[in-house]
Amino acid sequence: MVLAHDTTAALTTAAAFINTGVGSPDTLRTPADLDRFLDEQQFSGSRAHTLGELRAVRHLRALLAQLWTADEVALADGVNQLLRNSRALPQVLRHDNWGWHLHCTSPAAPLEERMATEAAMALADVLRGGELGRLGICDAPDCSAVTLDLTRNRSKRYCDTGNCGNREHVRSYRTRRAGRETSPRPAKGP
Ligand SMILES: [Zn+2]
Numbered sequence: 623m624v625l626a627h628d629t630t631a632a633l634t635t636a637a638a639f640i641n642t643g644v645g646s647p648d649t650l651r652t653p654a655d656l657d658r659f660l661d662e663q664q665f666s667g668s669r670a671h672t673l674g675e676l677r678a679v680r681h682l683r684a685l686l687a688q689l690w691t692a693d694e695v696a697l698a699d700g701v702n703q704l705l706r707n708s709r710a711l712p713q714v715l716r717h718d719n720w721g722w723h724l725h726c727t728s729p730a731a732p733l734e735e736r737m738a739t740e741a742a743m744a745l746a747d748v749l750r751g752g753e754l755g756r757l758g759i760c761d762a763p764d765c766s767a768v769t770l771d772l773t774r775n776r777s778k779r780y781c782d783t784g785n786c787g788n789r790e791h792v793r794s795y796r797t798r799r800a801g802r803e804t805s806p807r808p809a810k811g812p
């Protein structure tokens with residue numbers, strides 16, 4: 623199943639959102655940090671710019687991080703809970719440069735509810751399409767960032783937060799080269 627464009631956009635935002643919390647320092651510590659993140663992600667609608675809003679958003683982030691690696695049943699439960707708690711009401715809209723896509727709350731609903739329903743609806747699509755394999759964790763040993771694999775051949779292994787792919791590439795190259803240099807030469811046959 624091919625995921626809809628608004629689904630992949632929402633999943634990309636959700637992965638970036640979760641990954642703001644995996645490094646140190648956390649990159650969502652202030653309302654200004656949150657503004658910057660939402661602008662980067664072109665997330666529209668109202669914002670309170672309060673610490674309460676930030677706290678609610680960070681709570682949502684922790685929930686989504688758990689769901690990203692949950693099994694199907696736990697993911698479905700989590701998605702339903704997010705949709706229920708936000709009193710989601712799906713509406714199809716188009717605005718700005720976005721074609722037809724779903725909104726599940728009004729633009730005036732609290733930010734965390736709008737972020738929750740957007741992520742939850744996208745995760746519902748992932749479940750419906752049997753595409754859970756697209757949600758993962760970075761393969762680099764010292765990294766716990768989440769990954770979203772949108773490649774055709776399911777080849778994504780590393781996160782987008784830093785340099786994990788390059789770093790691992792260099793590491794495995796060095797390991798291979800070291801292995802070649804220390805391994806005994808094959809004995810010559812008689
Ligand atoms: Zn929209």
Ligand SMILES: [Zn+2]
Binds near residue numbers: 761780782784786
């Ligand atoms: Zn990584």
